[in-house]
Amino acid sequence: MRTILSAFVLLCLLLTCVVLLPGHSLAQSLRQDPVDQQNPIGGAVPGDTLGVNSQSDYWRAVREGVNGNVSIPDKKAGTLIQSEGEAWRSLRNGPLSLYASWALLGTIVILGLFYAIRGRIRIEAGPSDKTITRFREVERLGHWMLAVSFVILGLTGLNILYGRYVLKPLIGDGAFGFITQMGKYLHNYLAFAFMAGLVMILVMWVKHNLPDRTDIKWLLQGGGMFSSKLHPPAKKFNAGQKILFWLVIVGGVSLSISGWALMFPFTTHFFAGTFGKINMILGTELPTALTVLQEQQLNSLWHSIMAVFMICVIFGHIYIGSIGMERAFDAMGSGEVDLNWAKEHHSLWVEENQDDIHDAPGSGSAPQPAE
Template sequence: MARISTKFLTLLVAAFVGLTSVAVAQTVPAPGEPRAETGGAQTLADILRRQEQQKVDDSFRRDNIGNPETAAPIDGQLGTRGGVSDSEFWRAYRYNELDELGTVRASAKGPSGDTSVTSVVIQSTGMEWLSFRKGPLKDYGGYLLLGTIGILVLFFLFRGRIMIDGGKSGKTITRFIGIERFAHWTIAGSFILLALTGLTQLFGRFFIIPYLGHEAFAPIAIYGKWIHNNVSWAFMLGLVMVFVMWVSHNIPNRLDLKWFAVAGGLFSKNVHPPAKKFNAGQKVVFWGVVLLGASISVSGLSLLFPFEMPMFAATFHHLNDLGLPQLVGLDPLPTDLAPQTEMQLAQAWHAIVAFVFMALIIGHIYIGSVGMEGAFDAMGSGQVDEQWAKEHHGLWYEEVTGKPAYHDSHPAE
């Protein structure tokens, strides 16, 4: 009896070892293959690369989720889960390869292509977006704004306020009528509110909560978001009005080259290049406002209506067709984006454009206020001194008044 028991136990152990070796042979890489030393699991090198936010090829996990089509029958050996083990099931869960019934898709090998918002359970790019928002976006965006202010302070110390070289004449001329000033202040006022509330949302956690606490910051964030979402409509209205009224005056021409050649006289006294209603510097601001404003409006609408206005998959597709990523040495951009990824990209792009926009407007505010004598009057009362008009917009002054702006010689157009 003891001999029979020993033989039976030996056969049982042998069968177990045999079955185990078969299972291991199906999942463990052969010697010499990648990750053979870890039995197919991630290595220390994978972990270190991920911590350094470097790209890691995780196909060894993404593709290792079983395959019901080639599985053993559920009533056969190793078929109790239809060929999908617990670890494979959770990998499928991790990589969004479960169907609506919670079973692994029969054709699941890599991304399934199902990009409906309800299909995504775990989404890795959310952490990448959060790291970008808390790191490079906050840091470099802050450096850009502080750097812009610093440069303007140095410029003011070096150049001082740009005065009217010929002195005020005491006579004024209409520079902008009421509807033009309304459009300007609509876009200007709304932009300032949008900038302040946007910066509060981004920097509040780092610079407001430590001093005021979470309870005080909560209503600031809530009302700030409400203001940001609703004032955006006024900004877009002002943007359209400004574009319609001024686009014809901001078409580049050869006079702009003369203006750039002397930097508009910003660094020298008694230097006044010829200009019409808008000089080259103002044209740069105009097109910057229009293009950046349009871009930030589109991304803002995408955020106002979540998952309804995806932009980046189609944009990346067109960029790939043009070969632009490859031209700068990059791989083709991804075009199969989950809805959450679209939202994260929209928010990141919205913030990046906003920082560039704010830097541009800070410079514009400087010139239009403390930087240049008489400039604010153009948008304040709409009336500017005639001598100011002669010096900064001589050709426009001649068109409006019929009087010569230049005594020595008339600048050629």
């Protein structure tokens, strides 16, 4: 019996050593390495990945937009983070929207003040009983195609920039969503009408808008805009109209190119090519290794800037053609303008087109009684 009891005690001691001593060692190890309490295998993750042992250089490269490898056809998906997108959004919704609104409102205020001070520019000699053909049908067609498409493009573009802040609270989410979607379709398809009108007026009027010596005198006298007694001579287009023409052509081409790049994304590299030419001419160091996403962001910003600039320019054109100058709208309305108006604003052109002078409608002399 004593032998059996001794063997039992010895077995208990052996079991105690097997169970407690390894547990004691493991507990001591866990107390010495707090990280291993959460991950007993030391932070390693199956598959040879970094796990919790991340490297700052690796994530810094990801943040800077390093392009990784992907198995799908769209290689742009290899860019996990595109930091320029954050900068683009901040610039578009911040300074761009703010300064654009100032420019638009400022232009309207300046035109209003000019009208309050100068008033409407009248025909000094009064209306005539004769008219002269100012623009023919095809010329008016090109002008109105360009004008109507630009107005719709401008309104739908401004809705994209400001609609969620101005229009959406007034009409609600549903109506705003519908209007914006229809506006997107109009903006995309009417862009081609705008480009067609741009080509038409360029072909028809470019020869009349080349600078000449008469433009200097017109500019020195302010085109008669500030005094009713000054009417400098001008041909078919005066210096002010020539400036407007080239602003419309250059600005319209710029809008068309950037708009084309936005309608067909990731297919153009206009900014990289433009920056390369500027570097070659001016010796600058503008970036030329632009990704397709960076190209689209620059296209979007430039398109918005040029659109707001062109809207401000056209505000002035609409003002002069409507309330700013008497009988000016007739030029693009019926195509026939009052002869006295034409002599005061385009005297040299009238001298060259005497055959286009007609009796004004309803101005015929009353029949004389027979003697």
